[in-house]
Amino acid sequence: MTLLSLWMTVLLLSPSASMSADNVTGSVDETLTLPCSYSVSDGTTTMCWGRGICPSSKCNDEIIWTDGSTVNWRKSDRYQLLGNISQGDVSLTITGVTEEDEGTYCCRVEIPGLFNDKKKQIIVMLHDIEECPDDSDLDPTNEESSPTLTPSI
Incomplete structure (x- = not known):
């Protein structure tokens, strides 16, 4: 193996080593902030x-882009950089979270x-929204909601 091919192999394998990963959890209709700085x-x-x-x-399916001082483009008003961009806080805020927002996001800072x-x-992982039981589920006289006990012999 030549020195050049060894160097190329290291370069191809190293980007994943320099990438960190986090989980952010929330619920539909909330505002979520995905940290990055x-x-x-x-x-x-x-x-x-x-x-x-x-x-x-670059970024796949780009949703927001900044030149380091101001947001130059965003896919929707739901996506915002509310931190101090000029101080390196490029955390993504998503307002009005929907089920479609669940999944993987990439923050890429371009270093020369x-x-x-x-x-x-x-x-991004969203909590399941559990439905509240209706009143009939809480009524002990309701035969449908009352458990049936069968004696064992």
């Missing part, structure tokens, strides 16, 4: 949020240089 010691940079796993470059991007994968 980066150090601005070398200045601000462009970044995007997308749906699905983080690809080798080959394979330097910071990637964070977040999985």
Whole structure:
């Protein structure tokens, strides 16, 4: 194996090692914040949020994009960056969460240089909404809701 092919193998395998993952849980109609930040010691940079796993470059199914100081594009008003973008807080806020919002998100901060991007994968999981029982389920005189006891011999 040549040194170049060894180097390419390391580069192809290393992006997943530099990616972190978190879970965020919530419920339908809530507002969720998916955390993501980066150090601005070398200045601000462009970044995007997308749906699905983080690809080798850019974002899949992009939902919001910033140049490091302001949001330049977003798919919907439901997606916002409410943190201090110029200080590296690029956490994604989703308002009016729906069942379709459940799934994997990718925060990608573009760091200059080959394979330097910071990637964070977040999985949004929604709680099941349980229905409240109606009054007949709570009425002990209701034969349908009362358990039947059978004596055992």
